[in-house]
Amino acid sequence: MIYHVEALNVVKRFGPTTALDHAGITIAEGETHALVGRNGAGKSTLVSILTGLQRPDGGEVRFAGRPAPALADRDAWRRRVACVYQKSTIIPALTVAENLFLNRQGRWIDWRGLRARARDLLATYEVDVDAETLAGDLGVEQRQLVEIARALSFGATFIILDEPTARLDGPAIERLFTRMRALREQGVTMMYISHHLDEVYEICQSVTVFRDARQVMTRPVAGLPHDELVSAMTGEAAVHYEARPRTPGQNIVIKAENLSLSGRFHDVGLTVRSGEVVGLAGSASSGKVGLAETLAGLRRPDTGRVEVNGSHPRSGDVPAFLAAGLGFVPEDRHREGFVPLLSVAENATVPIARRLGRFGTVSPARRRAEAAHLIRTLDIKTEGPDQPVGDLSGGNAQKVVFARALVDDPKALVVINPTAGVDVKSKLALLGAVEDAVERGAGAVVVSDELDDLRICDRVLVMYHGRIVRDVPRGWTDHELVAVMEGIEQ
Incomplete structure (x- = not known):
């Protein structure tokens, strides 16, 4: 089977620290695949390798069966993969249109044409944002949708979503999931990183677990017991926080x-x-x-x-x-x-x-x-x-x-x-x-x-x-x- 995205036996070291130890992930075309694990498990390092920001010390990355581009070929990477990070990469002082086409305007900028292309792009992906609005005035949800639209405009059909719901409320999360389902129907492949396991069960078809720099499990989400998933992440049975009894003072x-x-x-x-x-x-x-x-x-x-x-x-x-x-x-x-x-x-x-x-x-x-x-x-x-x-x-x-x-x-x-x-x-x-x-x-x-x-x-x-x-x-x-x-x- 040819996967849309493959990271195979990847090794990455930073000095004496092994961030990835023969770890990997395989994602089918049109699939929303979760990557979960404790902080420090290696998720962020894998993202940096899948987006061409880091070179692995061992192993390989393939897109649609072909080797990943050279690290220096940034345009080739943008056509294959994009990441919407938990920390927004939108520049607040620029308009939405300027952010969408940053570094793509050419030597001479046709501002009217730029705004028109931005409006068309936002309409294509049903992002209800004014192209002339300053990005700094957007809410978290709007910034994420603009970043997704920007990523897709390069031609990328693989998007990594890194903790996208960390600062969204319930209705905004549902709107994001509705948009993700629509993109999946259009053939977009997604890797979804989250610590909210209920979201993994709601939006993803498969899940890969990293623990201590290794890939310890890849399973379909359907039928996977919650405790088994938590156990794979922690190496232990599921742990739930028990609030302590207490009596408030008078001060x-x-x-x-x-x-x-x-x-x-x-x-x-x-x-x-x-x-x-x-x-x-x-x-x-x-x-x-x-x-x-x-x-x-x-x-x-x-x-x-x-x-x-x-x-x-x-x-x-x-x-x-x-x-x-x-x-x-x-x-x-x-x-x-x-x-x-x-x-x-x-x-x-x-x-x-x-x-x-x-x-x-x-x-x-x-x-x-x-x-x-x-x-x-x-x-x-x-x-x-x-x-x-x-x-x-x-x-x-x-x-x-x-x-x-x-x-x-x-x-x-x-x-x-x-x-x-x-x-x-x-x-x-x-x-x-x-x-x-x-x-x-x-x-x-x-x-x-x-x-x-x-x-x-x-x-x-x-x-x-x-x-x-x-x-x-x-x-x-x-x-x-x-x-x-x-x-x-x-």
């Missing part, structure tokens, strides 16, 4: 009164006590992320105020909120969570740098020692404290963001989408880190699109169109919470 660590922010939320009030985890749930347009960012000092409300550990830090002043004893895990780790070229130690210890030396200096030894403790506590897979965070897998980079939020032993935590784009075991570690902090007397706000993340909460505040419409105590069912989130029951 109020976060209090919001009459908070409003135009276009996001209206007249919101809430309190979080020590020893308590409060969830915020709702659709992407509910205002939950904007509210959480306001509670962390990232946004300045139009009205109302936020109290943190009895003080009233200046709104919109993140350092003031951190100084008041608040730890913060932002929504987008790539943009707001870490500096990729700085080391694990430098990123993790930013909030306490003032304590790691004298007279405005930082002791490298003390910084590394503090980072080593955090690496052990959060089980961060890294070569050591001096490794750049940009070299880590997504789950381990997220652990570094958690390390920074927890390094000063905060009494208040605001955590947004804590497990987005991380594997099963990393989810357990990150949720456990939140509960560990709460056991030490902190209070936490957890915002997530993942129902499993919200199970650690003592209660969940559901937001709908910018208002809190229900306070749901622990013990809810999926149906009950989703019904309130979607506005069916309030």
